[in-house]
């Protein structure tokens with residue numbers, strides 16, 4: 572049969588999730604295996620969260636609030652940014668894809684560290700754009716090399732801070748020097764999935780750069796420290812024009828009511 576699958580997908584490998592722990596235990600004849608594959612919390616969600624989730628189950632006959640209104644309001648109060656600059660997704664993973672959807676034209680480039688979160692090259696290739704991989708230095712992002720890798724075709728840069736899979740951070744000084752050296756129309760995405768787990772005083776809070784007149788995006792998630800990976804819910808802070816574009820391409824009810 573004629574190849575009817577769109578060109579460009581041949582380069583993309585499906586994400587390989589960890590296998591269900593019950594299967595692995597059965598196969599190996601062991602119990603109490605510890606699952607580390609996706610950096611989930613080993614603990615159940617907080618009791619108040621479970622209570623809210625149970626209550627919300629009674630409303631699943633209705634579609635969820637497509638604008639995640641109350642969650643965005645709550646995040647707005649907590650973070651001190653207008654709700655109009657906040658987007659909510661099916662995990663921050665969905666937001667990474669939506670950002671690629673609205674920013675990358677075919678042939679554009681996205682700069683990222685290597686190795687880093689596997690989803691960055693995938694969402695880039697999905698748009699027939701080109702991932703530019705910059706090797707880590709001492710297991711950490713080499714921001715000077717990443718700045719040098721930027722060309723007129725570069726639309727976005729992913730900074731995974733802390734980095735998955737090495738757990739290293741880039742410091743406040745390094746980030747500030749980087750922002751200074753990047754052209755003003757290149758979107759810098761700070762992926763802070765593990766933000767709440769960092770104890771290093773030199774760790775920068777991406778939110779400190781969000782009010783600058785620059786296309787800077789911060790992504791956070793409820794999957795890790797909050798123990799809600801199975802609910803698929805994450806959020807992002809970005810300039811309003813990016814949120815407006817994302818709203819055009821996301822599904823109308825992308826986040827379940829239980830997750831919200």
Ligand SMILES: Cc1ncc(COP(=O)(O)O)c(C=O)c1O
Pocket residue numbers: 609610661662663664665688731734735762764791792793794800803804805
């Ligand atoms: C660096 C990083 N970013 C984003 C994600 C996506 O998390 P979620 O889609 O559950 O919010 C992960 C999950 O492993 C991650 O490690």
